[in-house]
Amino acid sequence: MTTPPPAADRLDQLLIALRQFTxxxxxxxxxxxxxxxxxxxxxxxxxxxxFRWVRNDESDAFAAQADNRRRIEEELADCAIGVLLxxxxxxxxxxxxxxxxxxxxxxxxxxxGAREE
Amino acid sequence: MTTPPPAADRLDQLLIALRQFTxxxxxxxxxxxxxxxxxxxxxxxxxxxxFRWVRNDESDAFAAQADNRRRIEEELADCAIGVLLxxxxxxxxxxxxxxxxxxxxxxxxxxxGAREE
Amino acid sequence: MTTPPPAADRLDQLLIALRQFTxxxxxxxxxxxxxxxxxxxxxxxxxxxxFRWVRNDESDAFAAQADNRRRIEEELADCAIGVLLxxxxxxxxxxxxxxxxxxxxxxxxxxxGAREE
Amino acid sequence: MTTPPPAADRLDQLLIALRQFTxxxxxxxxxxxxxxxxxxxxxxxxxxxxFRWVRNDESDAFAAQADNRRRIEEELADCAIGVLLxxxxxxxxxxxxxxxxxxxxxxxxxxxGAREE
Numbered sequence: 001m002t003t004p005p006p007a008a009d010r011l012d013q014l015l016i017a018l019r020q021f022t023x024x025x026x027x028x029x030x031x032x033x034x035x036x037x038x039x040x041x042x043x044x045x046x047x048x049x050x051f052r053w054v055r056n057d058e059s060d061a062f063a064a065q066a067d068n069r070r071r072i073e074e075e076l077a078d079c080a081i082g083v084l085l086x087x088x089x090x091x092x093x094x095x096x097x098x099x100x101x102x103x104x105x106x107x108x109x110x111x112x113g114a115r116e117e
Numbered sequence: 118m119t120t121p122p123p124a125a126d127r128l129d130q131l132l133i134a135l136r137q138f139t140x141x142x143x144x145x146x147x148x149x150x151x152x153x154x155x156x157x158x159x160x161x162x163x164x165x166x167x168f169r170w171v172r173n174d175e176s177d178a179f180a181a182q183a184d185n186r187r188r189i190e191e192e193l194a195d196c197a198i199g200v201l202l203x204x205x206x207x208x209x210x211x212x213x214x215x216x217x218x219x220x221x222x223x224x225x226x227x228x229x230g231a232r233e234e
Numbered sequence: 235m236t237t238p239p240p241a242a243d244r245l246d247q248l249l250i251a252l253r254q255f256t257x258x259x260x261x262x263x264x265x266x267x268x269x270x271x272x273x274x275x276x277x278x279x280x281x282x283x284x285f286r287w288v289r290n291d292e293s294d295a296f297a298a299q300a301d302n303r304r305r306i307e308e309e310l311a312d313c314a315i316g317v318l319l320x321x322x323x324x325x326x327x328x329x330x331x332x333x334x335x336x337x338x339x340x341x342x343x344x345x346x347g348a349r350e351e
Numbered sequence: 352m353t354t355p356p357p358a359a360d361r362l363d364q365l366l367i368a369l370r371q372f373t374x375x376x377x378x379x380x381x382x383x384x385x386x387x388x389x390x391x392x393x394x395x396x397x398x399x400x401x402f403r404w405v406r407n408d409e410s411d412a413f414a415a416q417a418d419n420r421r422r423i424e425e426e427l428a429d430c431a432i433g434v435l436l437x438x439x440x441x442x443x444x445x446x447x448x449x450x451x452x453x454x455x456x457x458x459x460x461x462x463x464g465a466r467e468e
Contacts, residue, residue: 026229033177037161037165037389038165038282041161041165042279042283046276048155051151059151060149073214074218074221076204079161083200084215098197102135105138112143155272158399244362245362267402267413268407269410285385313430313433313434314449320398320427324414332431332432335432336368339372
């Protein structure tokens with residue numbers, strides 16, 4: 001994995017687009033935190049559905065097929081949208097929350113044979 | 118919602134941190150797409166668990182309490198990590214996928230009384 | 235709730251039908267415990283999807299509408315099938331497991347003002 | 352699979368126990384269909400969590416280990432309870448719904464080389 005990370009975009013620009021989309025449809029009324037947690041989990045369930053009969057060792061090849069890839073991209077985007085909408089509703093700085101969680105995980109799961117700084 | 122979006126960070130920097138964390142633990146072997154779809158769905162299930170007995174109209178207030186907020190942030194970060202890891206494994210440009218999905222949703226759910234360009 | 239419980243059937247008869255259905259299609263090969271846990275969670279996600287924009291206090295009325303009810307019945311049946319297939323694969327006596335769990339819950343959540351026998 | 356199915360119990364007796372447990376705690380107020388769909392999905396997420404890093408071809412052996420088996424039984428029982436509570440709330444005859452769904456699946460997925468009656 002020496003290639004540069006593929007995603008180079010700012011979360012705030014995605015949020016601006018999502019806020020506009022929501023506002024145009026007056027959907028803020030449905031986007032309370034409870035409902036958004038259901039949105040995210042149901043979209044994660046759709047992603048799960050794509051992989052449920054695929055073997056572990058065949059799942060990379062499965063995901064590489066054009067039709068499967070397109071569906072995975074759509075479901076994964078839906079999950080990302082769920083995450084972003086909930087973070088935005090609650091005023092959570094998602095990037096900061098992810099960085100904090102990675103640090104918590106560093107403590108919880110120390111790297112073997114490695115000095116953690 | 119006139120405040121600027123709270124998250125202003127680049128997805129690629131989060132991916133760099135996640136890749137390093139994964140590599141230090143030799144966890145790439147577990148991170149095939151099938152397993153990552155399970156990671157995401159199980160983390161989404163934990164988020165769901167926090168809200169399952171909370172009423173819609175009380176869920177914003179619930180999420181604002183310090184203890185609840187901390188747990189929601191952790192679970193939401195876990196979901197974001199699941200999304201990012203899967204996107205990275207499959208070489209999916211997450212920001213692009215989200216933008217594409219928003220456009221698809223614009224067609225699927227036209228805004229009422231608004232001319233969509 | 236003075237009416238008799240609506241479900242009066244034996245789990246073992248459902249299992250016999252499910253085993254036959256699975257065997258006729260040679261689907262045992264896909265029904266390892268990992269995959270069945272994904273089946274169950276993805277079906278639970280579909281059920282979730284039906285209710286995600288419905289308010290708590292409107293969800294009974296929502297579920298009573300004929301079309302919604304039919305879809306809920308189908309999704310709930312899929313979840314039940316997931317539970318039954320996994321129990322059967324692992325040789326778990328589901329009814330016994332449920333009774334044990336109810337007893338564990340009695341200890342974990344004592345009934346207020348009630349002497350538990 | 353020539354052994355008799357392991358579960359030989361009546362769904363209605365489980366429902367009686369669940370109704371009593373719920374009533375003793377006055378939890379009917381929380382058990383609207385929306386919340387119960389979240390209960391089921393979050394419990395399915397916990398089951399998923401147990402299997403997320405286990406390979407397909409190792410998941411039967413994993414589930415056979417005593418500690419894992421005990422946890423799987425507990426989580427599966429929780430899922431079964433979620434299914435039963437929702438069926439009961441909506442007056443759905445779960446056994447009938449399962450039989451109907453098996454018949455629908457027979458049509459949707461015809462058995463190869465077999466005449467379906």
